[in-house]
Amino acid sequence: MFCDFASPKAVTMTREELREYHLYHLQRLLERVYANSAFYRKLWANAGLHPEHIKTLDDFTRLVPMVTKQDFLADQNSSPPYGQRLAVSEEEICQVHLTSGTSGIGQEVYALTRDDISLEAQGWVIHLRSIGLKPGDVSIVTWPVATMAAALNVYEACREIGVNAFLVGIYDGETKIKLMQRFDMNHLVATPTYVSRLAVLCQEMGLNPSQAFGNLKAISVAAESYPANWLEEMEAVWGCPIHDVYGSTQNATALGMTCQTRRSAGEGGGTRRNMHLFEHLTFVEAIDYESGEPVSYGAEGELVLTPLFRQATPVIRFRTGDKVILYPGQTCSCGSQFDFLEAGTIARFDDMIKIKAANVWPQTVDDIIFSYKEVEEYNGVVSIDEKGRENVRVLLEFRDGVPEGTKASLMKQVGERIRQKTQVTMIVEEVPRGTLERTLFKSRRWVDRRQEGLRQVVRYLEK
Numbered sequence: 001m002f003c004d005f006a007s008p009k010a011v012t013m014t015r016e017e018l019r020e021y022h023l024y025h026l027q028r029l030l031e032r033v034y035a036n037s038a039f040y041r042k043l044w045a046n047a048g049l050h051p052e053h054i055k056t057l058d059d060f061t062r063l064v065p066m067v068t069k070q071d072f073l074a075d076q077n078s079s080p081p082y083g084q085r086l087a088v089s090e091e092e093i094c095q096v097h098l099t100s101g102t103s104g105i106g107q108e109v110y111a112l113t114r115d116d117i118s119l120e121a122q123g124w125v126i127h128l129r130s131i132g133l134k135p136g137d138v139s140i141v142t143w144p145v146a147t148m149a150a151a152l153n154v155y156e157a158c159r160e161i162g163v164n165a166f167l168v169g170i171y172d173g174e175t176k177i178k179l180m181q182r183f184d185m186n187h188l189v190a191t192p193t194y195v196s197r198l199a200v201l202c203q204e205m206g207l208n209p210s211q212a213f214g215n216l217k218a219i220s221v222a223a224e225s226y227p228a229n230w231l232e233e234m235e236a237v238w239g240c241p242i243h244d245v246y247g248s249t250q251n252a253t254a255l256g257m258t259c260q261t262r263r264s265a266g267e268g269g270g271t272r273r274n275m276h277l278f279e280h281l282t283f284v285e286a287i288d289y290e291s292g293e294p295v296s297y298g299a300e301g302e303l304v305l306t307p308l309f310r311q312a313t314p315v316i317r318f319r320t321g322d323k324v325i326l327y328p329g330q331t332c333s334c335g336s337q338f339d340f341l342e343a344g345t346i347a348r349f350d351d352m353i354k355i356k357a358a359n360v361w362p363q364t365v366d367d368i369i370f371s372y373k374e375v376e377e378y379n380g381v382v383s384i385d386e387k388g389r390e391n392v393r394v395l396l397e398f399r400d401g402v403p404e405g406t407k408a409s410l411m412k413q414v415g416e417r418i419r420q421k422t423q424v425t426m427i428v429e430e431v432p433r434g435t436l437e438r439t440l441f442k443s444r445r446w447v448d449r450r451q452e453g454l455r456q457v458v459r460y461l462e463k
């Protein structure tokens with residue numbers, strides 16, 4: 001096995017021990033990848049870098065070039081399907097993860113070996129154990145199971161510790177709730193939006209979640225931001241703690257999870273939780289988005305990842321585009337040494353929007369819509385209604401003189417093409433010409449009203 005990362009020792013290292021551990025594993029990683037991956041060999045040769053040059057962690061962050069999604073896509077396009085970053089033989093690949101969406105921006109391909117599959121479980125294993133799940137407990141996983149990493153990570157972790165995972169993503173809400181009752185669930189995995197939606201559905205079915213699921217130990221959410229207070233309010237509705245897990249396909253496994261510490265969210269009230277990062281699995285940096293220089297604790301930066309043990313598709317200094325603030329682990333009262341960020345507030349440097357756990361780039365929708373010369377402008381609105389239903393509306397303005405029949409068929413085509421490219425269903429509607437604001441900035445075409453929506457759902461449940 002490549003690392004004893006599940007041992008209690010690994011998660012109780014001091015910062016000093018952790019620095020030595022990082023240097024040791026980063027050096028091994030660079031040697032292995034240099035020997036096996038033509039993509040990285042070329043990238044580093046262009047930067048005049050050989051793994052032997054890395055003697056300290058500072059050398060690593062100063063000398064090793066960062067990589068982006070575009071670098072990986074270019075590599076895949078020139079050497080399909082895995083790219084030259086593949087560092088194992090194809091016979092060793094036994095699972096593949098694709099990032100969400102099938103857009104022009106592209107889906108990254110991540111190959112996994114058997115060791116990678118054990119690694120993919122690790123972050124969630126730590127999380128599931130920390131919230132008290134035991135062999136035989138029933139976990140209801142509502143995320144779609146396909147080629148996306150998220151649900152598979154949870155599933156592998158459940159298998160490893162003997163938790164009975166029900167992958168219910170394909171069922172409608174009512175069927176999911178019936179399964180939760182029938183098998184007396186102990187754990188629920190969902191996006192924050194869907195936790196709200198399920199609470200409303202329960203109410204419509206005459207169920208009070210905190211009574212109907214008396215053996216529910218915890219809910220784990222991921223993939224979306226939420227308003228301060230939302231966790232506490234939903235915890236009251238469901239009668240159990242809600243934890244937040246941070247993940248990323250590039251990282252191979254969960255990146256971190258919240259501890260029990262709650263601190264004031266500042267203005268506007270409520271509390272926020274600390275999301276500690278699994279630094280024994282991943283080397284994490286925060287950099288200035290413009291200059292690429294490291295930022296200090298407490299300053300906003302872009303998260304850069306190097307999973308230490310990824311085998312088939314190594315990821316070395318990957319710029320995630322996630323906007324975070326890192327804090328030193330020791331400043332949290334829970335006793336973890338691992339650095340943390342503020343849960344529920346992770347934003348993006350680019351204009352990517354997470355919708356129903358899928359990553360959607362406005363550019364993808366722009367490309368589809370503006371391929372029709374009849375359309376003059378559009379806006380996208382992501383919202384949650386008071387019953388917790390997530391809606392995406394695409395509002396189109398047509399040019400003068402487009403016949404009504406043409407408009408109708410065009411709107412239908414636009415909706416279908418968007419669904420094919422993004423895997424998200426969007427409602428396409430016409431608005432009168434001149435309604436929409438014109439802007440030079442593409443991302444301003446999109447408005448995300450989900451946080452106010454989540455607050456509305458809480459008020460609706462209180463009625």
Ligand SMILES: [Zn+2]
Nearest residue numbers: 259274332334
């Ligand atoms: Zn903590």
